[in-house]
Amino acid sequence: MAKNEVALYSPASGEVIALSKTSDPIFNQGTMGEGFGVVPNDKIVVAPVSGTVSMIAETKHAIGIITETGLEVLIHMGVDTVGLKGKPFTVTVENGQVVNAGDQIATMDIDFVKAEGLDTTIMTLVTNSNSTLAGLDVTEGPCEAGALVAQAYLKTVAGPDSDKKLSYDDLATFIIKNVGGQENIQSLIHCITRLRFYLKDESKAHDDILKNHRGILDVKHAAGQYQVVIGNEVTNVYDAVVKQLPKLENAPKPESQQQTNGGNPVTRAFGNLIGFITGSMSPVIGVIAASGIIKGLLALLTLPQLGSLLSIKSPTYVTISAMADASFFFLPILVGFAAAKRLGSDPMIAAVIGGFLTYPQIVTWGKAGKLMFSLGGWHFQFLNYSYSIFPMILAAWLAQKCEQWLKKVLPSYLQMIFTPLFTILIVSGITLLITGPVIQGVANGIAVFINWLVSASGWIGGLVIGAFYQLLVIFGLHWGVVPLVAQQIASTGQSSLNAIICASMVSQGAAVLAVAIKSRKADMKELGFAATISAFCGVTEPAIYGINLRYRKVFASGCIGSAFGGLVTGLMHGTMYGFTGGLIGFSSFFNPAHPTQLNSFYTFLIASAVSIVVSFIAVWVWGYNDNMTMGKKVAKKQRPGTTK
Known part of the structure; x- marks a missing residue:
């Protein structure tokens, strides 16, 4: 069989009829896609194609299968049978199951359907026909279940180098x-x-x-x-x-x-750690960024220079501020839930542990440093875990290990209640007494040290970090920095490191903007302007991978611009009070506690202007012209001992 052809088999024994001859106008006019009908004489229903079960209707009258070639095939048993609420149907497969053509997937009591005055015809439809099929040949007449009755002809798929945009x-x-x-x-x-x-x-x-x-x-x-x-x-x-x-x-x-x-144990451990942090933090980044923008805008509205449009004591301010603070205050719950899903453990258990760490009375005692108890010379105190990340990530990992162990030692009839019971008690206790204080202390210490180091090094730190930060993005290693920035903001209320990172985002955006404006190629302009908007909104990957790295001098120009932007940030001791970077993150440079302190905001304006001007000029004069040949995308060097 040709590669662009797919065989379709009869889902039941009976009479194959063209779709146009079926009784329902939704089907016979092709509204649901191309296909055929089978008037069955037996209750057994089989898969007409090989693929993965993607949908089972609640009323059991319809099953969807997606083939490896991308055909979305719907098996609809009977006409208007949804009202029977599943009574004549038994489904023998489950969602996500891989089936072969001819495998039994259901049964239909055709006598019951007929007794209800309904048509028993089984429809086999390719619901994404418009995008996948060039044609469909159907052989009408008597057939057995699993017999070849139709041939689908696939549209020619664009080659790997095609510019055709796919759905x-x-x-x-x-x-x-x-x-x-x-x-x-x-x-x-x-x-x-x-x-x-x-x-x-x-x-x-x-x-x-x-x-x-x-x-x-x-x-x-x-x-x-x-x-x-x-x-x-x-x-x-x-x-x-x-x-x-x-x-x-x-x-x-x-x-x-x-x-x-592959790799040595240290490299392997670091890779696994980055992967775990990625899975735990990536679902949370969007809400943290949005919350930071809200907090910054609130600070902007309270500025006396703008007439104090909003009072910090007004119900409006307090209400909107609560919306923004929620993601930070309850960060352990969000991170715990995401980490548990990443580990394949129970996310509700992790969420409850996170809820315990942010329980109002625990937070109050933590802020006051209340003593829990003393053991010899050891004094165990409550800590404030709201806004924290690392203690909860470790707690989620401990919870997974605890769950796995309990499921091995507990009888199955006790697991539903006692697995969460013991896991919550054990992990919450360990976190409260041991791992939480240790990790929180280390994390806060690192956050304070990074802020001090960036501030103390001044222009040197800004220049170096600004020049090389986007290299981390190339390999996805910037995810190791993300929680450090979040921890800085959580523990100190600000992040000097993030202010420098912000300049690097703006620089790469300016570099790709220069390409978009200078180029006369329509596709280059389209991709360039889209990537510019993304970078100015704090996401540089579309710019880096779409254009900048393909023309190495463009990426280098962006790094030069971010080096100067970082230098300015370091010289002026700029810092950020929120998480969102890029130009859209301007509000994160307003200090919510002291809105009249505008040094960091002025730093942002000057550093952004310098980053944009230097990057843009470097690309325009040196980095790009339409006669350059686009290079291959950069691949990471293979690790020793691995094959690829």
């Missing part, structure tokens, strides 16, 4: 196929710009095909993950992948991946 569903199908197929995927998460796959065998993935397709910015091998860089549309593509492979949504990172990831 999210088609792009998801393309990615699944080229990472080695669904059988090669163990689990999947995403961050702000990347799909992060855990593959059984990375050698089965096709890097060049993926990275050269429109809609995919690059491919990376890092932290034990196979990272497909999408950009701003990553959430939509992730949703499309999960729709085709629903079991991936909550699949934990495989233990074997942690153990077999």
Whole structure:
């Protein structure tokens, strides 16, 4: 059979009829897609194609299957049978199950359906026909279940170097196929710009095909993950992948991946740590960033220079401030929930532990340093864990280990109640008495030290960090910095490091803006302007992978600009009071506690202006022209001892 053809088999024994001959106008006019009908003479219903079960209707009258080629096939048993509420149907498969053509998937009591005065015809429909099918040939007449009755002809798929933009569903199908197929995927998460796959065998993935397709910015091998860089549309593509492979949504990172990831033990441990932090923090970043913007805007509205448009004692201010503070105050709950999902443990248990750490009375005692008890010369005090990250990440890991152990030692009939009971008591106690104080102390110490180091080093620290920070982004290692910045803001209320990082985002945005304005190529302008907006909003990956790294001098120009921007930030001792970077993060430079202190805001304005001007001029004069040849995307050097 040709590669662009897919065989469809009869879902039941009976009479195959053309779709136009079926009784329901929704089906016979092709509204639901191309296909055929079968008037059954037996109750057995089988899969008309091989693929993954993607949908089972609550009323059991319809089942969806997605094939490896991306066809979305719907098996609809009877006409208007949804009103029977599942009575004549028995489904023998489950969502996410892989089936072969001819496998039994359900039964239908055709006598019951007829007794209700309804049509028993079973419809087989390709619901995404418009985007996938060039045609469909159907052979009418008597048939047996599982007999070949139709031939689908697929549309010619654009080659890997094509500029054709695919729909999210088609792009998801393309990615699944080229990472080695669904059988090669163990689990999947995403961050702000990347799909992060855990593959059984990375050698089965096709890097060049993926990275050269429109809609995919690059491919990376890092932290034990196979990272497909999408950009701003990553959430939509992730949703499309999960729709085709629903079991991936909550699949934990495989233990074997942690153990077999190449490299020496230190490298392997660091990679696993970054991967764990990524999975724990990435779902939380958006709400933290949004909260930071709200806090900054509130501070702006209280400025006397603007007439104090809002009083800090007004109900409006207090209410909106509570909205912004909620994500920070209850950060342990959010991080714990996300970390537990990442580990494949019970997220509700982790959320309860996080809730305990942020319980109002515990927070009050923590702020007062209330003594719990003394043991010899040791004094155990309550600490304030609101706004904290690292203690909860470790608590989520401990909870997973505790759950696993309890499920081994407890009888199954006791697990539902006693597993969460013992886990909450044990892990909460360990966190409160041992791990929490130690980790919180170390984390706060590191946060204070980084703030001091950046401030003390002045222009040197700003210059060095500004010049090289975006190199971390290339390999996804900036995720190791993200929680440090969050911890700085949580413990000290500010982050000098984040102020320098902000300048690096603006610089890369200015560099790609220069390309977009200077270039006469329509596709370069389209991609350049989109990437500029993204970078100015604090996400630089579309700029870096889409254009800047492909023309090395453009990326270097951005680094030069961010070095000067960091230098200015260091000289003026600028700092940030919120999380959001880029130009959109301007409000994070207002001090919520002292709105009239505008040094950091002036620093932001000057550093951003310097970053933009230097990067733009460097690209315009030296970094880019339309006669340059776009280079291949940069691949990470292979680790010793690994094969690819």
